[in-house]
Amino acid sequence: MSVPAAAPESSPPLPEATDNTASPASRLEQGEILFFPQLSFDLTPAEQALLNPDLVERKRKNISFDVQRERLSGVVDPDQQALTQQLLERYYHFSRQLVEELIPAYRGQLRQPTTSLRVHAIADWAQNSSWRKDDRRLHVDAFPSRPLHGDRILRVFSNINPKGQPRCWQVGEDFETLARRYLQRLRQPNPLHTWLLAQLKITKRRRSAYDHLMLQLHDCMKADGELQNGDSARPMAFPAGSTWICFSDQVAHAVSEGQFMLEQTVLLPIEAMEYPERSPLRVLERLTGRSLV
Ligand SMILES: [Fe+2]
Numbered sequence: 001m002s003v004p005a006a007a008p009e010s011s012p013p014l015p016e017a018t019d020n021t022a023s024p025a026s027r028l029e030q031g032e033i034l035f036f037p038q039l040s041f042d043l044t045p046a047e048q049a050l051l052n053p054d055l056v057e058r059k060r061k062n063i064s065f066d067v068q069r070e071r072l073s074g075v076v077d078p079d080q081q082a083l084t085q086q087l088l089e090r091y092y093h094f095s096r097q098l099v100e101e102l103i104p105a106y107r108g109q110l111r112q113p114t115t116s117l118r119v120h121a122i123a124d125w126a127q128n129s130s131w132r133k134d135d136r137r138l139h140v141d142a143f144p145s146r147p148l149h150g151d152r153i154l155r156v157f158s159n160i161n162p163k164g165q166p167r168c169w170q171v172g173e174d175f176e177t178l179a180r181r182y183l184q185r186l187r188q189p190n191p192l193h194t195w196l197l198a199q200l201k202i203t204k205r206r207r208s209a210y211d212h213l214m215l216q217l218h219d220c221m222k223a224d225g226e227l228q229n230g231d232s233a234r235p236m237a238f239p240a241g242s243t244w245i246c247f248s249d250q251v252a253h254a255v256s257e258g259q260f261m262l263e264q265t266v267l268l269p270i271e272a273m274e275y276p277e278r279s280p281l282r283v284l285e286r287l288t289g290r291s292l293v
Pocket of ligand 1: 135139140248253
């Protein structure tokens with residue numbers, strides 16, 4: 001992996017070169033972003049033609065593909081579905097191979113893959129979003145309808161912008177610092193409420209106390225003007241043609257700029273981690289003094 005040339009002074013800095021003496025698992029699990037400036041995911045000329053906001057159904061943030069069920073969602077034009085699926089399937093194999101080669105211990109442990117193609121410019125999409133869905137606000141990821149019971153959200157991203165525009169993030173303080181900041185405001189779930197959500201199929205299974213805390217943490221962060229307007233976050237620019245990986249349930253992030261990105265999400269049980277004690281579940285259990293799943 002080579003270190004990229006320095007960005008122009010007016011641009012957000014590229015992600016810093018990290019301590020390469022630590023293992024990729026150790027670096028990821030302590031909340032680093034693994035950045036591969038030269039690792040591009042190349043589109044064929046036909047796939048390039050898909051890069052248009054009109055590809056996705058109105059009101060949808062992205063096109064998504066479930067490789068296990070071979071289910072594609074969000075493409076407006078039936079004539080473009082096969083090519084879009086082929087692109088997303090290729091990206092699934094690319095990102096899975098990348099993670100498994102970097103961290104052989106994760107091989108066979110990655111669950112419920114979802115592949116996404118994002119075609120909207122952040123500014124265009126976010127201006128019509130509620131504050132809760134506005135990814136320009138610093139947050140950690142949590143799924144409202146898919147309770148995780150402590151499983152990690154591991155994400156691979158590739159900037160495929162055809163005009164060379166970077167994808168710009170703000171990256172916040174470490175997970176424990178942020179969790180401590182909001183801990184007093186986080187409430188335990190109401191058992192009747194979580195039962196009802198599952199019965200009504202609003203959630204795919206019953207939310208654990210962990211899921212409830214993570215959703216509140218996500219909301220507290222996005223609603224906190226002091227956090228959003230403060231200077232604790234670092235800007236990072238991911239150039240077109242680069243790839244990066246992080247645990248997005250742990251790395252506080254906000255997207256400030258960019259258009260056209262591929263993203264692979266997989267879940268990882270904490271038992272497969274090299275350092276499970278660094279997981280949000282174990283950190284929150286230590287801070288609250290309670291079992292949360
Ligand atoms: Fe996010």
